[in-house]
Amino acid sequence: MTENEKQDILQKAKEFFKDIIVESHIRNTKKLFKLKEFNINPFLITYLANYLTGNNNPESIAKALIYPRVLGTSINTLFGNRLQTFCIKVLSGFASTTSGIDIEFIDALDNRRKYCQIKAGPNTINKDDVETIKNHFTSVRKLARTNGLSIQFDDLVLGVMYGTEKELSANYKRVNEEYPVIVGQDFWYRITGDEDFYSDLIKAFGEVAIEADSTKLLNHTIDSLANEIRSSDEFKNLLK
Template sequence: MLDKDKILSDAKEWFTESFAKSHIANTEKLINPNEFNINHFTAVYLANFLTGNSSPESIARVLLLPRVLGTSVTTIFGTGIQKFTNEVLGTFGSTTNGIDIEFIDQVDGHRKYCQLKSGPNTINKDDVQTIAGHFTDVIHLSRTNNLRITHQDLIVGVIYGKPQDLSNFYKKITKNHHYPVFIGQEFWHRLTGDPEFYDDLLDAIGSVAVEADFSKEFDEVIKRLAATDQIKELSNHD
């Protein structure tokens, strides 16, 4: 029987150890201006736009916020998806080339061969062809081995998001190649059999966010970045 509590526990542990700690480490190194590709014009403008002045602290803040709340987080989660698969969904691991996990679909009862993706905008044009190629190879192999595998059993599972969030590249997998893409609530429902599991997973990860209060340390990063000669010089040009 599927241990949903263990999946939630493992997901929480993964998010703490592999995501939150990496996020903190990546933030702490941003005390060095060389970590940024600074546009001297827009940095001063954005500092005034955000805070009403272009003090070193204001400039440091507008440099840090996009990295800390945007690209850094996306990169960490995207590169960690394989580790998430191994540590959280390891019991579903597949030995089939091009397939991340295999599981019995709790909605239709058929075995699914799944490639996992992190979010609704994480593939490009080339990825569509790569995914379709892997799935075609699996179908050919199944025929050789007299196994029942249809297009409907080869799926892309997107860990978070909603169907309306899916990029056009994901939609092409279904429209052009006829492979289902299950995202967010539907993916986790099919995996666990629990239509509420996705919400439970978000709650579990949300509890990590509460514990990961980095506000005081972030203020210290701002102060140290603002104290560098490069940022002071940029501020003086206002």
Template sequence: MIDKNKKMEILEGARRWFREVIAKNHIRNTLKLTNPKEFNIHPFLASYLANFLSGNSNPTNIAKALVYPRVLGTSITTSFGQNIQSFTSVLLDAFGSTTSGIDIEFIDQVDGYKKYCQLKSGPNTINKDDVETIAEHFKGVINLARTNNKRIPRDDMIVGVVYGTKNDLSSHYRRITYQYDYPVYAGEDFWLRLTGDSNFYHDLIEAIGSVALESDFSSDLEYVIKELSETEEIKKLSNIM
């Protein structure tokens, strides 16, 4: 189990990582949204969604209907998923793997065995095809180890899901376990195995959440919406109604 000083170092690193990687990317991507070309605008739905959101389809409300889903959902969720491996590799003693198809390798703090892990950000972040890809990668690692006279049990080939719970896991994740017999550990269970600290997952959520106090971007967001609403493309959509 990690000691107190190491834990505080990791949590402070988590704040720094979220602030410098996720938040900065989020802000940079948001500032691009003054340009209508950043959106795949659905001409049949834009005005409807603006009216649904705010009661009318003037240019400002159309801009809001376009910007809000991007900045509050798609943009930051994608950024988090793309950068989560760098977070775990840099902050934890979970070393990036040189094995094809494996993200990190670490000693499981629950059972003491070395784990070969593919990282996934959340409980709904894989699709049907990903299941077979993961299974094939794991099978390849086991077979390669066998040719080198090394045995890797199937239980040591795992999928680690950074947040969520076992009950949250989609049917695709469940297939990895029930069809292919590879464990999937999510959220608190995953972080316990990685750190040996049963409170680490919740402390990590709190640490990253504390960055929110520094993240008042409301005035800049108003500027983005205003600039977008004044473009000819958005004005034309407003005039349709």
């Protein structure tokens, strides 16, 4: 892969992060000004508010509800759900027409063509996913035999965008018993032939993040939710 091709991927990654991840994150944040958006545990909410801020006033309760959604589950789920978009927009040069395969690339280690499914992180597949992944790879091998193509077991790989091998969950390790699971820096090196590409990709996302200061939006959302909490019968006996 040439330097221009690598820079093209990094630029497309920045555009993906800004146009897809950041914009969706903002839309999801704007939804959180209403109590109906939350499944509230009344046994824990005042404890969490006090744990976070030292009091359980409406603003503190709003923060205890909003922060986990905005900074945790929401953005991580969003990133995982947009993997196909990432493949289409950023890794279009590696697009595969094979069912069950996200991308194809020439491996920088052994110079063989790899047929790859992509997952987000080291804990992002469940027990049922393991058999689905293996079945997809089995189908590819059968199709290859039908078409007279030579595909080895280690030509079918599961690529994990971030993390390290030691962080892989037990479900990934079950896949790895039959098909290689390549993760993080190794995954991106195999695709690009550049040992620094993984860190360069993280930096590219970080450059977009610097521009994504949504402090005003977050504060406005917290204030709006706090106002609803003040007028809510559910919270009247909890507020002090």
